[in-house]
Amino acid sequence: KNEVEQSPQNLTAQEGEFITINCSYSVGISALHWLQQHPGGGIVSLFMLSSGKKKHGRLIATINIQEKHSSLHITASHPRDSAVYICAVSESNQFYFGTGTSLTVIP
């Protein structure tokens, strides 16, 4: 049983498209995190959410606590957005990670 489920696993988009990645979780959480990992391993923390919505540039993250669901949106996608996006939740003393969504944006 996975505490965090992401969909889709793989996503290919044309440059300029609007992209949505979904994350569902089954545990009570103190916060939800969206991470970006580029080839070579470097990870960047994009958002930490406990409620509502956050926006940073072309990235928007939302969370619905009642439905235990979060979405990461990318507007006007660009090839440099190609990466693996990982959803993670923190609960008490534990962190749980999704398996990631591999995004490829084609010029």
Add this chain to the structure above:
Amino acid sequence: KAGVTQTPRYLIKTRGQQVTLSCSPISGHRSVSWYQQTPGQGLQFLFEYFSETQRNKGNFPGRFSGRQFSNSRSEMNVSTLELGDSALYLCASRSTVVDTQYFGPGTRLTVL
């Protein structure tokens, strides 16, 4: 400010050996977390240190241990290495002012 640094970046060991990995957080950050990433299991949380004390711990055997020094630098030790310990080990430091984690580049450990 310099980012999170990890040394070494690459390491090859044989089964049964032990290994120590080092992580230097961003200056001023007192929290350091360690993660293991493998193709099969994905990212998994190992432990978190704050002000030299282990604050949180994931579900890993006792062969995995860590410590944090007074300057917030942290080390992770794995004893009696197994083939399955081959992974990318990432550390992240966190600011208490802006609650965001900053990840290091990772140490890629290969166990032969």
